[in-house]
Each structure stands twice: as C-alpha cells, then as structure tokens.
Amino acid sequence: MAAQYQPGEVERRRYETWVRAGYFKATATSEKPPFTIVIPPPNVTGSLHMGHALDHTIQDWLTRRRRMQGYEALWLPGMDHAGIATQNVVERQLAAEGLSRHDLGREKFVERVWQWKAESGGAILGQMRRLGDSVDWDRERFTMDEGLSRAVLTIFKRLYEDGLIYRAERIINWCPRCLTALSDIEVEHTDDEGELVSIRYSDEIVVATTRAETMLGDTAVAVHPDDERYKHLVGTEVELPLTGRRIPVVADEHVDPAFGTGAVKVTPAHDPNDFEIGQRHDLPSLTIMDERGVITAHGPFLGLDRFEARPTIVAALRAQGLIVAEKRPYVHAVGHCSRCKTTVEPRLSLQWFVKTEPLARAAGDAVRDGRVRIEPAELAKRYFAWVDNMHDWCISRQLWWGHRIPVWYGPDGEMICVGPDEQVPSGEGWRQDEDVLDTWFSSALWPFSTLGWPERTPELAKFYPTSVLVTGYDILFFWVARMMMFGLYAMDGKQPFDIIALHGMVRDEHGKKMSKSFGNVVDPLDWIERYGADATRFTLARGANPGADVPVSEDWTQGSRNFCNKLWNATRFALLNGAHVDGDLPADLGPVDRWILSRLQHVIGEVDELSEQFELAKVCDTLYHFAWDDVCDWYVELAKPVLAGGGPAAERTKRVLGHVLDQLLRLLHPVIPFVTEELWTALTGGETVTTAAWPALVPSLVDDAAEGELATLRRVVTEIRRFRSDQGLRPAQRVVARLDGLAAAGIAGHEPLIRSLARLEEAGDGFSATAQLAVTGDVSVALDTRGTIDVAAERARLEKDRAAALKEAEQTRAKLDNPAFVGKAPEPVVRKIKDRLAAAEADLARIATALEALPKA
RNA sequence: GGGCGCGUAGCUCAGCGGAAGAGCACUCGGCUUACAACCGAGGGGUCGCAGGUUCGAACCCUGCCGCGCCCA
Numbered sequence: 001m002a003a004q005y006q007p008g009e010v011e012r013r014r015y016e017t018w019v020r021a022g023y024f025k026a027t028a029t030s031e032k033p034p035f036t037i038v039i040p041p042p043n044v045t046g047s048l049h050m051g052h053a054l055d056h057t058i059q060d061w062l063t064r065r066r067r068m069q070g071y072e073a074l075w076l077p078g079m080d081h082a083g084i085a086t087q088n089v090v091e092r093q094l095a096a097e098g099l100s101r102h103d104l105g106r107e108k109f110v111e112r113v114w115q116w117k118a119e120s121g122g123a124i125l126g127q128m129r130r131l132g133d134s135v136d137w138d139r140e141r142f143t144m145d146e147g148l149s150r151a152v153l154t155i156f157k158r159l160y161e162d163g164l165i166y167r168a169e170r171i172i173n174w175c176p177r178c179l180t181a182l183s184d185i186e187v188e189h190t191d192d193e194g195e196l197v198s199i200r201y202s203d204e205i206v207v208a209t210t211r212a213e214t215m216l217g218d219t220a221v222a223v224h225p226d227d228e229r230y231k232h233l234v235g236t237e238v239e240l241p242l243t244g245r246r247i248p249v250v251a252d253e254h255v256d257p258a259f260g261t262g263a264v265k266v267t268p269a270h271d272p273n274d275f276e277i278g279q280r281h282d283l284p285s286l287t288i289m290d291e292r293g294v295i296t297a298h299g300p301f302l303g304l305d306r307f308e309a310r311p312t313i314v315a316a317l318r319a320q321g322l323i324v325a326e327k328r329p330y331v332h333a334v335g336h337c338s339r340c341k342t343t344v345e346p347r348l349s350l351q352w353f354v355k356t357e358p359l360a361r362a363a364g365d366a367v368r369d370g371r372v373r374i375e376p377a378e379l380a381k382r383y384f385a386w387v388d389n390m391h392d393w394c395i396s397r398q399l400w401w402g403h404r405i406p407v408w409y410g411p412d413g414e415m416i417c418v419g420p421d422e423q424v425p426s427g428e429g430w431r432q433d434e435d436v437l438d439t440w441f442s443s444a445l446w447p448f449s450t451l452g453w454p455e456r457t458p459e460l461a462k463f464y465p466t467s468v469l470v471t472g473y474d475i476l477f478f479w480v481a482r483m484m485m486f487g488l489y490a491m492d493g494k495q496p497f498d499i500i501a502l503h504g505m506v507r508d509e510h511g512k513k514m515s516k517s518f519g520n521v522v523d524p525l526d527w528i529e530r531y532g533a534d535a536t537r538f539t540l541a542r543g544a545n546p547g548a549d550v551p552v553s554e555d556w557t558q559g560s561r562n563f564c565n566k567l568w569n570a571t572r573f574a575l576l577n578g579a580h581v582d583g584d585l586p587a588d589l590g591p592v593d594r595w596i597l598s599r600l601q602h603v604i605g606e607v608d609e610l611s612e613q614f615e616l617a618k619v620c621d622t623l624y625h626f627a628w629d630d631v632c633d634w635y636v637e638l639a640k641p642v643l644a645g646g647g648p649a650a651e652r653t654k655r656v657l658g659h660v661l662d663q664l665l666r667l668l669h670p671v672i673p674f675v676t677e678e679l680w681t682a683l684t685g686g687e688t689v690t691t692a693a694w695p696a697l698v699p700s701l702v703d704d705a706a707e708g709e710l711a712t713l714r715r716v717v718t719e720i721r722r723f724r725s726d727q728g729l730r731p732a733q734r735v736v737a738r739l740d741g742l743a744a745a746g747i748a749g750h751e752p753l754i755r756s757l758a759r760l761e762e763a764g765d766g767f768s769a770t771a772q773l774a775v776t777g778d779v780s781v782a783l784d785t786r787g788t789i790d791v792a793a794e795r796a797r798l799e800k801d802r803a804a805a806l807k808e809a810e811q812t813r814a815k816l817d818n819p820a821f822v823g824k825a826p827e828p829v830v831r832k833i834k835d836r837l838a839a840a841e842a843d844l845a846r847i848a849t850a851l852e853a854l855p856k857a
Numbered sequence: 858g859g860g861c862g863c864g865u866a867g868c869u870c871a872g873c874g875g876a877a878g879a880g881c882a883c884u885c886g887g888c889u890u891a892c893a894a895c896c897g898a899g900g901g902g903u904c905g906c907a908g909g910u911u912c913g914a915a916c917c918c919u920g921c922c923g924c925g926c927c928c929a
Contacts, residue, residue: 003892189928333929382861382927389928477927509869509881511925542880543870549925551869555881562894573891617871621879636891718898724886725898731887759889808876815875820912829875829913836876 005568007532026074028458035071036466043082048127050506053524064670068694078141083439087401143442151449157419171272174347175337176293180398193329202238208260213309216297217288220266225251269348352396360390363484376546402436444482447496469497509553534672535561544616571679579658586652593656594706719775720758736784738763744778774846809840
C-alpha cells in the first residue's frame with residue numbers, strides 16, 4: 001500500500017465495479033423490508049452543483065446505511081424535462097443559426113429538443129457517478145418518458161372530472177420575454193429601485209402608482225367605504241387624464257385608507273388586486289398591453305414598450321400639471337421571471353388552473369395528523385403557512401416543450417378532456433389546446449409515476465409510500481407541497497413519503513450565498529478531482545445539520561482529505577502488523593482491548609440514534625473523533641508495544657484491531673464509500689462493504705471499568721507530556737523516572753505502556769529525582785531530568801493549575817453554602833457538586849505540596 | 858407590512874436549565890519505524906445588549922439592537 005491515499009484511481013475503478021455487480025439494484029419481489037428514496041429530479045439541462053452534491057450525499061448516506069441494515073434499498077434516479085429552461089437552451093441554439101422555433105414549427109421543434117437531450121442532456125448523470133451515488137440505474141426515469149406522460153394524462157383527466165382543474169380568465173404572472181404564463185413560485189421578488197408618482201385625477205382625488213403606464217387601463221378609482229374624506233365621492237365619476245374616459249369612484253373594503261392618499265387607481269386587466277376589485281364591482285377589464293409588454297391602447301402611446309411608456313406618460317401628465325409628487329428612487333418589490341429575470345407583467349389571460357383548496361388541506365392534514373413527519377420539526381410551521389394559504393395553481397404554459405394539455409375544442413364550442421387510451425375526437429374543426437403543462441405538474445407525480453403508476457405494478461406495491469424525501473427547504477413549497485397534494489389525491493390518501501428531511505443551502509466559508517456575481521461558486525467536480533469524492537462528501541456531510549445552511553471551504557475539504565488519508569494509514573499499519581477479522585473475538589482480553597471495544601459500542605449506539613434523527617453532521621463528528629482520537633491516537637499507539645512484544649497478547653490485539661477497523665469502516669461507508677470500500681476489502685478479504693452487515697451494538701462489550709482505567713491512564717500520560725513540553729524536553733529525550741501510586745489508581749498493569757508513551761526510562765540504582773510530579777490524587781512521578789529543571793516554567797505551570805482548582809473550589813463551595821441550592825436542587829446534582837469540591841480541594845493540596853517542593857527562586 | 862429564524866473562541870458552527878465545545882486558523886516543540894495530508898503540548902470566549910423567571914440561565918420569558926430567509 002502507498003503511504004498516501006490516491007482517490008482518483010480508486011474511485012474510477014470502484015464505481016464501475018459496484019454498478020456491474022448490481023449492488024444498487026432493488027427488486028420488488030424481495031422479502032426484505034423496503035426503503036425508498038426518489039431523487040429530486042435534476043433538470044435535464046443542469047450540471048452538478050454543490051447543492052446537488054449535498055442533497056445526494058445525504059440521500060446516498062441514508063440509502064447505503066439502510067442497504068447494509070438489510071433493507072431492500074431503492075434510490076431511484078431520473079431527470080426533469082424542465083420546460084422553460086430546456087426550451088430556452090434549444091431556442092438559443094436555433095438563434096445562433098438565425099432561426100426561431102416558429103421557423104421549424106411545433107413538431108420539428110420538439111423533435112429538435114429530443115435530439116438535444118440525446119446528445120447533450122443529462123450531463124449530471126455522469127457527474128452523479130463521480131460522487132458515488134448508489135442509485136439503481138436500471139430504473140432511471142424522465143418526466144417526459146412514456147410511462148410518466150401516461151401518468152400525467154391520467155391524473156389530469158381525473159382532476160378535470162372531479163372539477164379540480166378548470167379554465168378561466170385570470171390575472172397571471174406573465175413573462176414578456178418567454179411569452180408564457182408563470183406560476184407564483186416561478187416569480188422571484190427583489191427590491192428594485194423604481195418610482196412612485198402621484199397623479200391628480202380630480203380636484204379631490206390623487207392616486208399614487210409605481211407603474212404609471214397602467215393608468216391607461218384604469219376603469220375605476222377605489223376608496224375605503226369608511227373613509228370620511230371620500231364618502232361623498234363614492235358613486236360619482238372622474239375623468240381619467242390623457243384618455244378623457246369617465247370612470248367611477250367605488251368603495252371597497254380592501255383599500256388601505258392609511259396608504260398614500262387613501263385612493264387607489266383600479267386597473268383590472270393589469271393587477272391582481274385590481275382584478276379582484278373589478279370583479280366585486282363589475283368593472284370592465286381594459287387590456288392596454290400586448291404579450292410583449294407593448295402598449296396597445298389607441299392614442300399617442302400606441303406601440304411603446306412598457307418601460308418607454310412609463311416616463312412618456314409621466315411627462316405628458318406633468319405637462320398638464322397633473323403630477324403632484326414624484327419619489328425617485330422608490331424601492332419596492334418587483335417580480336422577475338425565475339428563468340430569464342425579465343420583469344414579470346401581471347396579465348389578464350385565459351389559463352388552466354388547479355383548484356388547490358381541497359388538495360392543499362389534505363396536504364396540510366397529512367403532516368398535522370402525523371402521517372408525514374417534517375425534519376427538522378421547526379420547518380413544519382413554514383409548510384403550514386404555505387399549504388394553508390395556497391392560491392390556485394396556474395398550470396398552463398405557452399411553450400412547446402412539455403406535456404400538452406389533453407383538452408380538445410370542438411367546432412361548436414365543445415371542450416373534451418382526453419384521457420389515456422381514449423379516442424381523440426375526429427372530424428372537422430377539432431383542435432387540441434396549444435399549451436403545455438407546468439413542469440412541476442409532472443414532477444408532483446414523481447414518487448409514484450416513477451414506480452409505474454397508474455398501473456398497479458409490484459414496484460408501486462413494494463416501494464410506495466417512499467420512505468424519505470430529502471431536499472432543500474427552498475423547494476418545500478415548489479415541489480414538496482405539490483407532491484403531497486397529488487400523492488394523497490392519486491394514491492387514495494396514501495402519502496408520497498413518510499418523512500420529509502430538509503437541509504439548507506450550501507454556502508461559502510463565510511456563510512455567504514454562492515453566486516456567480518460574488519465569484520464564490522465552487523464546482524464540486526473540481527474538489528472531487530483534487531481531493532476525492534469522499535473528501536468532498538465528508539465536508540458537506542460534516543456541515544449538514546438538519547434544516548441548516550452548510551458552509552464549505554477548501555481548507556475543510558483538505559481536512560476531510562486528510563481524514564481519509566488517516567484511515568488509509570491506520571489500516572495500512574494494521575495490515576502490516578497482522579491485524580485480521582478471522583474467528584470470534586478472544587475471550588480473555590486486556591483492559592486496552594476491552595476499552596476500545598467498549599468505546600466502539602457507544603459509537604455504534606450514538607451513530608444509530610443520530611442517524612434516525614438525520615443528524616448527519618453529528619454522525620460525522622462522532623466517527624471522526626472516534627477514528628482519529630480513540631483509535632489512531634490512543635489505541636494504535638497503545639497497541640504498538642503489545643504487537644512488538646509478540647505472543648498471545650499480540651495475537652489478541654491483532655484480532656481486536658482488525659475488528660475495530662472493520663466496524664469503523666462499515667460505519668463510515670455510507671458517508672465516504674470509496675476509501676472505506678478499498679480499505680475494508682483489503683482488511684477483511686470480503687467482496688464488498690456496500691452490502692456488508694451494519695454494525696450492531698453488543699451490550700456485553702460495554703465495559704465501564706476498562707473505560708475508567710483508560711481514562712486514568714490517558715490523564716497520567718498527558719500530564720507527564722505536559723510537564724515535558726513545559727520543561728522544553730525534546731520529545732526524543734528519554735527521561736529516567738519512578739512511577740508511584742499506580743496500584744492505588746488501579747493502573748499498575750499499565751506501567752510499561754505509560755513508560756512507552758511518555759518516554760520514561762526505568763529508575764535504576766542511585767536514582768535521584770530532580771522533579772516531583774503529582775498527577776492525580778494517587779499517582780505521582782519522580783523524574784531525573786539530568787540537570788536542573790526550569791523552576792520558573794514549573795512554577796508557572798503549577799500556578800496555572802492552582803488558579804483553575806481554586807476557581808473550581810470557590811464555585812462549588814458557593815453553591816453548597818447556599819441553603820436554597822442544597823434544599824431545592826435534586827440530590828444527584830448536589831452530590832456531583834460535592835464530589836467536584838472534594839476533587840478540587842485534593843488538587844489544591846497536591847499542588848501546594850509540589851510548589852513547596854520547588855527550589856526557591 | 859406579515860411570518861419564520863439567527864447573533865457562542867479570529868472564521869464557520871455544535872451545545873438549548875445543572876462544570877463553556879468542535880473543525881479550521883494561531884503559538885511552541887518534534888522527520889517517535891502507519892500517516893509531516895503527521896505527532897506532542899498550548900493560548901484564545903463578561904455565550905449581541907438590558908431586564909425578568911429560577912436554588913441555578915448561553916439555554917426559558919419580555920424588550921431593544923444587528924443580520925438573514927420566506928411571503929405580500
């Protein structure tokens with residue numbers, strides 16, 4: 001074995017072996033209990049970023065652990081067709097050829113998208129292999145494949161017949177660049193600098209607006225019914241400037257009398273709130289802008305773009321003396337298309353909607369009544385806030401790439417929804433709806449459409465409901481809530497997953513969001529290349545506290561790489577020294593072996609408990625410290641003299657060392673699969689750790705006595721090392737010393753180990769101590785440092801210890817002197833404080849003696 | 858404007874009612890035959906501020922200050 005772990009070669013070799021061997025395959029006919037995760041399908045246009053790397057690390061960890069625990073573990077991969085994003089990519093390609101999609105026509109364009117997918121789509125799938133994702137590749141799905149398309153048609157038809165899908169003219173978010181409707185969640189709000197202008201509509205009415213151009217479409221002015229200032233005007237009319245149209249003044253509860261002048265302009269065709277007011281007061285809706293945001297209202301502004309029209313109209317009003325006030329810049333929230341960042345325009349148009357109220361109520365109830373658990377539980381509040389206030393979902397998109405709405409319109413105004421296997425209406429004048437469905441419509445079906453629904457497949461029976469959904473809190477609403485709605489609806493009230501495990505966003509080492517404009521984006525493939533997939537995964541895993549953001553930095557990844565190397569070298573040492581895993585553990589073990597086995601049991605217990613709570617960061621921390629501190633720094637060091645000594649003791653330690661590493665590598669495998677596989681197979685001769693049994697806690701191996709003994713031993717060694725360090729003694733310099741009181745401390749048998757670790761020689765005849773070290777109440781060490789000791793350094797060390805002991809004694813004594821404490825605190829707490837005081841007083845006495853023994857300065 | 862959350866060591870974060878912790882960074886000393894991607898030792902925090910509850914508060918409550926996110 002090389003002295004350093006080389007991840008690149010190992011990772012390439014191992015992953016392909018795993019896939020070829022079929023370790024990641026799950027079968028529906030298995031007798032084992034199922035464990036299922038469906039991957040949040042990445043966009044077909046996407047490539048692996050840190051967010052995926054985190055998400056996948058968590059899912060792979062859960063899946064691999066369950067697989068080792070004997071579950072039929074299925075992690076199902078796939079991709080999303082990503083309507084707008086994909087169409088944009090292909091349209092850009094066409095644009096480079098001087099073509100638009102309209103030049104090709106719908107059919108040819110869609111063909112072209114499929115061709116693009118075949119050639120360039122799904123780069124992320126190859127990158128997932130680099131990360132080590134243990135997905136069942138045989139079950140890869142795509143939201144536009146045949147089976148999933150059938151699922152889309154099936155549920156559309158069912159919702160349609162249940163009256164939960166309807167077509168209506170509504171104000172929707174419209175992207176004037178993509179030329180399509182957007183759902184609420186496809187709109188990103190940012191605080192932008194705009195303007196707030198106040199316009200005089202009459203002697204008594206002034207209105208304020210950030211979108212002055214919309215005034216051309218005003219059909220009323222609204223005031224609050226109780227507003228004394230305007231009561232007398234309700235029912236009258238004012239003349240709308242620039243147009244000469246007369247519009248009514250209406251009273252509406254939803255007007256905020258405290259905002260601005262208390263009077264608002266009403267533009268039903270271009271503002272969602274105004275649309276509502278318009279509905280309540282039976283106002284006409286006047287569309288004054290086309291789908292590209294160009295003014296269509298007749299007059300001097302016809303043909304102007306909305307952003308040209310705004311200042312032009314303000315100027316015209318100003319010329320007439322109708323501008324009362326102008327505030328610029330005026331910072332306010334503006335919606336942008338999440339795909340192209342174009343400012344969204346509220347637009348009145350005919351679209352398809354899902355009536356979410358009953359579906360969302362069921363989605364909320366499933367969490368409320370405990371069928372679905374959200375981890376961490378605090379985030380359930382956000383979930384409820386969303387599902388309990390959900391607007392109807394606009395599902396039609398004016399795109400070509402996606403599931404086409406299965407509705408046909410007849411020559412006489414008929415409207416037919418065509419389900420799967422149903423005849424498309426034939427005859428003159430029938431035509432299908434031009435629009436496609438929102439991409440999230442098909443992703444909402446993902447947990448069951450990927451398992452074969454609407455067919456009653458064995459997969460569906462075995463693997464649904466899925467066990468855990470792992471995703472970032474940012475798409476709790478986008479996607480999770482929708483899967484809940486459709487899952488409960490389609491699967492007769494059966495939830496799509498039992499647990500929703502949420503994680504945060506990956507951030508840079510200062511906790512800042514990764515973004516191109518900051519220039520702090522890290523490509524996970526870069527780290528995988530330079531430090532290995534395991535190091536990259538471990539860095540993310542180590543930061544993955546439930547629901548919290550995960551900062552990462554290259555420094556920490558180096559640390560993770562170092563950890564992998566540490567495991568490599570520990571195993572290398574073990575193999576060089578004959579460690580093995582054959583046969584039962586020996587019965588007659590010494591305290592050191594019993595100690596490490598006992599520690600291992602605690603670690604197994606902790607890892608299991610933390611894992612069930614999705615505490616990945618703490619799992620990593622536990623294993624990191626056990627591996628590095630207990631196993632490498634202490635157990636291996638303690639084993640060295642034993643192994644060198646040979647005989648039965650060495651044989652026993654070879655077996656224990658083999659066992660501990662075997663178990664440790666299994667425990668680490670779900671997080672860092674590659675290096676553990678390489679080491680475990682080398683250590684055990686086994687075929688693979690991916691399907692090896694998960695470690696079980698053996699209560700009979702828990703040994704408090706051995707743990708106590710080793711704690712004392714470690715304290716003694718550390719104290720002597722501290723003395724040596726403070727005295728400036730070279731690490732290599734051996735010091736003659738006599739150890740007293742080991743028997744009283746119960747560690748008499750460990751004298752050789754202590755001497756070995758603290759580099760002390762036996763005291764022979766004529767030994768005379770130049771320094772006396774009181775380590776614990778029982779143990780003291782007499783050393784001949786072959787010369788005068790550094791009295792000042794030793795005094796400083798002792799004074800420091802004394803100060804600490806003094807503080808401890810004062811604090812504990814103060815508590816015990818307080819009758820309220822002794823009277824009210826529980827007995828074990830009081831006893832603990834008493835013990836602490838006694839220990840502190842013993843330390844003080846010991847230190848005082850040592851100080852007195854020092855030569856006077 | 859409404860809601861949620863966060864302010865703990867230089868940095869990033871655990872801890873969430875009974876002794877202030879980790880990783881990285883830092884200081885000192887070391888090539889001790891697994892590992893210098895290492896080993897040994899060490900320094901560093903009135904736990905945002907002010908009140909309150911409690912025998913006891915980083916932890917619970919109230920207010921304030923400063924950040925962040927989601928929704929209008």
